[in-house]
Amino acid sequence: MVNFNGTILEHEEKFLNQENRGLRYGDAVFETIRVNAGKVLFWEEHYLRLMAGMRIMRMDIPMEFTMEFLEDQIRKILEVTGLTGTTARVRLTVFRKSGGRYTPENRGVEYVIEAAPVAEAFYQIREALCEVELFKDHYMAPGLLSSVKTNNRALNVLAGIFASENDYHNCLLLNTDKKVVEAINGNLFLVKGNVIKTPPVADGCINGILRKKLIEIIGKTEDLEFREESISPFELQKADELFITNVISGIIPVSKYRKKNFESEVCRRLLGRLNAVVRLTEQ
Structure with missing residues (x-):
């Protein structure tokens, strides 16, 4: 089931057509949100990022798009899918109304909300190998x-196709200045000694919600120093640890880049602190 503009529809029902601007032009923004025990995690941050994204995309924001309204719409799809009180993944997509050339008549927006179960109630370090390469x-x-x-x-x-065809688990993306920006599915952090770096948003990385939370956590950890700085490809093999973050998986340690194998000691420390934040958020 999906929530389309406030109406619950079966997955089999057709509610989009070939004129959808998200399909035709990528004229859509979205948020991927984690729900724990019925609590929408970091909802204020997600909402503010959604509003900022809509403004950057020059979308008209409906008056009804308040935090409370959209949270109610998320809870609506959780209820009908039987995911209330569980751990779930929610995707909220907002797209401009159908129409070819942009005109005042098609300035309005529509939205669709989907939900799916997630197995783990809290973030966990996956022991599976994660070998990466530059794309x-x-x-x-x-x-x-x-x-x-x-x-x-x-x-x-x-x-992602390059990674699959070459037996890598992920890829690191570069910008036109040849700086490492992020991974396919999340933000990148680099650990060297007691210093943790992540690329600035100006380099082109997604302004990730978990990125923001980890920056706050690192800033409150006395023996760690945080720097928001560009990362050169030459730094990767000199790093002690690399890890990828997103709001669904949490922290994903990189185990190998070319000939360098990485540890995950700092990752595990940060994961414990992150789960403590999640527990407080649920209360």
């Missing part, structure tokens, strides 16, 4: 637009 077939443009979660993810799709 150099195409490059990301640095700047504000690249930081918005739009439906235009062609670069990520091509990087």
Whole structure:
């Protein structure tokens, strides 16, 4: 089932057509949200990022799009899918109304909300190998637009195909300045000694919700130093640890990049602190 503009529809029901602007032009923004025990995690941050993305995309924001309204719509789909009180993954997509050339008549927006179960109640470190490689077939443009979660993810799709065809578990994306920006499915952090770095949003990375939370956690950890700085490809093999973050999987340690194998000691420390934040959020 899906929630389409407030109406619950079966998955088999057709509610989009070939004129949908998200399909035609990637004219859509989305949020991927984790729900724990019925609590929408980091909802304020997700809401503010959604509103910022809509403004950058020059979408008209309906007056009814308040935090309370959209949270109610999320709870509506959780209830009908039997996921209330469980751990779930929710995707909220907002797209401009159908129409070819942009005109005042098609400035309005529509939305669809989907939900699916997630197995683990809290974030866990997956023991599976995660070997990564640089994706150099195409490059990301640095700047504000690249930081918005739009439906235009062609670069990520091509990087995913490259990874699959070459037996890598993930790829690291580069911008046109040849700086490492992020992974296919999340933000990148680099650990060297007691210093933890992540690329700035200006380099083109997604302004991730978990990225923000980890920056806060690292800043409160006395023996760790945080830096928001560009990362050169040459730094990767000199790092002690690399890890990828997103709001559904949490922290994903990178185990290998080329000839370098990585530890995950700092990852595990941060994971414990992150789960403590999640527990407080649920209360």
